[in-house]
Amino acid sequence: MRKIRFSIPLGGKSGRLLPFAALLILTVAGLLGCLSIYSARAFSEAPLVFAMKQLVWLGAGVAVFLAAGLVPFSWYRKAACWLFLLTLLSLFLVLFCGVEINGMHGWFRLTETLSIQPSEFGKVFFLLWLSVAATGSAAASFRKTLFLFGMSFLVILLLMLEPDFGGALVFFAAFLTVMAVSGASSRHLAAAVALLAVCGVIFIALNDYALLRILGYLDPEGGYGVDAWHIRQFQYTMAHGGWSGSAWGNALWSSAFLPLPHTDSLFASLVESTGFIGGMIVICGFCAMGAGFTAMSWKIREGAGRVFVFGVGAMYLVQALIHISVNSVLLPPTGVTLPLLSYGGSSLLSVMLACGMAFSAAKEE
Amino acid sequence: MAAGGFKLKTLTILSFLLIWAVVAAAHVFYYAVAKREESLAETRRIAWREAEIPALRGKILDRNGVPAAWTELCHDFILERVPESPRRRETLRRRMARFFSAEVSWTAKMPLLLKNSLSPEEIVLYAREFRFFPEVRIVPVIRRVVTGPPEIRERIGKTARNNAGEIVGISGLERKYDMELSGRAGRVIVMLDRNGNWCNETLRITRRAENGKDITADFLLPAGTDASVERLENAEN
Numbered sequence: 060m061r062k063i064r065f066s067i068p069l070g071g072k073s074g075r076l077l078p079f080a081a082l083l084i085l086t087v088a089g090l091l092g093c094l095s096i097y098s099a100r101a102f103s104e105a106p107l108v109f110a111m112k113q114l115v116w117l118g119a120g121v122a123v124f125l126a127a128g129l130v131p132f133s134w135y136r137k138a139a140c141w142l143f144l145l146t147l148l149s150l151f152l153v154l155f156c157g158v159e160i161n162g163m164h165g166w167f168r169l170t171e172t173l174s175i176q177p178s179e180f181g182k183v184f185f186l187l188w189l190s191v192a193a194t195g196s197a198a199a200s201f202r203k204t205l206f207l208f209g210m211s212f213l214v215i216l217l218l219m220l221e222p223d224f225g226g227a228l229v230f231f232a233a234f235l236t237v238m239a240v241s242g243a244s245s246r247h248l249a250a251a252v253a254l255l256a257v258c259g260v261i262f263i264a265l266n267d268y269a270l271l272r273i274l275g276y277l278d279p280e281g282g283y284g285v286d287a288w289h290i291r292q293f294q295y296t297m298a299h300g301g302w303s304g305s306a307w308g309n310a311l312w313s314s315a316f317l318p319l320p321h322t323d324s325l326f327a328s329l330v331e332s333t334g335f336i337g338g339m340i341v342i343c344g345f346c347a348m349g350a351g352f353t354a355m356s357w358k359i360r361e362g363a364g365r366v367f368v369f370g371v372g373a374m375y376l377v378q379a380l381i382h383i384s385v386n387s388v389l390l391p392p393t394g395v396t397l398p399l400l401s402y403g404g405s406s407l408l409s410v411m412l413a414c415g416m417a418f419s420a421a422k423e424e
Numbered sequence: 425m426a427a428g429g430f431k432l433k434t435l436t437i438l439s440f441l442l443i444w445a446v447v448a449a450a451h452v453f454y455y456a457v458a459k460r461e462e463s464l465a466e467t468r469r470i471a472w473r474e475a476e477i478p479a480l481r482g483k484i485l486d487r488n489g490v491p492a493a494w495t496e497l498c499h500d501f502i503l504e505r506v507p508e509s510p511r512r513r514e515t516l517r518r519r520m521a522r523f524f525s526a527e528v529s530w531t532a533k534m535p536l537l538l539k540n541s542l543s544p545e546e547i548v549l550y551a552r553e554f555r556f557f558p559e560v561r562i563v564p565v566i567r568r569v570v571t572g573p574p575e576i577r578e579r580i581g582k583t584a585r586n587n588a589g590e591i592v593g594i595s596g597l598e599r600k601y602d603m604e605l606s607g608r609a610g611r612v613i614v615m616l617d618r619n620g621n622w623c624n625e626t627l628r629i630t631r632r633a634e635n636g637k638d639i640t641a642d643f644l645l646p647a648g649t650d651a652s653v654e655r656l657e658n659a660e661n
Contacts, residue, residue, distance in 0.1 A: 239437060295464075300456045311626065315618060342445050
């Protein structure tokens with residue numbers, strides 16, 4: 060009988076302990092997320108509801124991480140195509156059968172209190188498929204890049220229809236990252252960026268809400284409705300934090316004024332509770348995560364696993380930076396959650412799944 | 425791709441992301457620390473309000489200590505303004521239909537009294553059920569109740585509200601003993617949320633209210649007299 064191994068061939072004890080150390084760090088980050096969610100909702104009618112639900116999702120996430128790490132990466136490689144087709148199908152179906160939450164048609168309602176966001180799991184499967192397809196036997200050619208871009212464009216288009224502009228940005232960042240590290244020509248990538256930029260401009264021109272967000276960002280005092288108001292609330296919320304923040308459970312401005320303080324505006328709420336120092340710890344934590352996955356990818360031999368491991372770190376670092384940038388008024392508002400910390404079962408489970416799969420890749424290749 | 429080339433590319437991407445993180449951190453510093461005082465001053469202007477706790481006006485008692493005029497604090501439920509969006513209007517209409525039999529007319533003069541003198545249970549119920557509708561409010565109302573036959577009422581006199589919203593005596597004993605009866609209003613500061621509701625956790629009393637003193641008059645109330653509520657006119661009228 061084959062012995063199930065859950066260690067990375069780094070040599071010595073470190074290889075055996077690394078996945079469990081990573082799991083511990085992810086769990087601590089998840090618990091910090093629960094505290095942040097509680098703090099953001101402390102003055103609402105039921106302050107514990109979201110934090111307790113997130114705690115349950117964290118428990119499930121730990122199980123998902125362990126299970127995903129135990130499945131051999133060769134299985135993921137074989138299933139990559141099917142998982143990607145499943146992603147495409149679910150993103151297509153959610154437009155017709157999904158429910159609208161916070162102005163986005165991106166959830167399947169399973170029960171009265173349980174919904175699933177397919178784009179969150181789609182990120183992981185898309186990255187897996189892209190890593191496998193980009194590092195396949197055929198050499199990196201214009202035709203191959205065009206095919207991968209076409210499929211990625213299709214996914215991004217489905218996300219734009221929800222409309223989930225922030226999610227589409229994360230998918231596009233994943234595409235660029237994978238293509239860049241798997242040997243695609245820089246001219247082809249520049250063409251893809253230019254084409255996507257044109258599509259982005261068309262999308263903004265056709266959608267009033269996107270245009271208002273950009274105008275509100277450029278001129279927060281200019282009276283561009285709710286988006287300009289939202290941007291000002293980010294500024295005010297962070298101002299309440301100062302250097303070291305107000306005491307935990309005292310994110311009063313977030314509770315009273317900030318829209319979605321436990322999901323899309325969590326970082327600003329966290330800065331209100333823990334101040335600039337707390338915000339820096341979170342930023343450094345995500346940078347360390349990105350660097351950790353990068354270092355892990357260097358230990359892996361050539362192949363899809365190497366690209367996937369680097370892609371997971373880079374994709375979630377990009378997502379975290381988009382969220383932090385929106386909350387710190389560096390970018391216009393887009394609905395992106397902070398990985399691991401923001402409320403949401405789909406988001407948390409998909410991060411844990413991706414990390415588990417990355418460790419599976421690291422131990423096998 | 426060779427390990428060296430892969431390393432270089434990943435390092436390039438990671439460096440770009442780290443620079444992005446540094447810029448984001450600088451932005452956080454700017455808003456949380458550098459621009460803090462300016463933003464806090466703005467939030468104080470937007471959200472913090474000072475309010476007055478009215479002092480209860482003292483009673484006027486007859487020779488035997490039976491109250492002839494007193495003040496009652498009650499709560500009315502009013503519609504301050506009509507919701508702007510038709511969807512919101514419809515939601516509020518359906519919510520109100522659960523509690524009030526009569527249909528609310530959106531064209532009526534605002535503020536519209538929906539129910540007066542709420543019981544404590546009604547206050548809790550309406551505050552909960554209508555918490556997402558800043559257009560409707562529970563407002564505290566102070567009423568002056570006067571009892572006795574017409575000649576005694578005339579001796580007691582009348583009260584009205586001045587420009588500051590305080591009750592003042594404008595005739596009779598109410599005017600003569602106005603200083604003693606009035607007391608001194610208290611003050612509170614409180615933060616309002618985006619719907620204009622008080623954030624109760626932030627409520628701070630800056631000055632306690634001192635209720636007015638009771639006055640004993642030299643008349644005697646006949647037994648079995650009915651009380652009636654005095655309508656408070658504006659003092660300048």
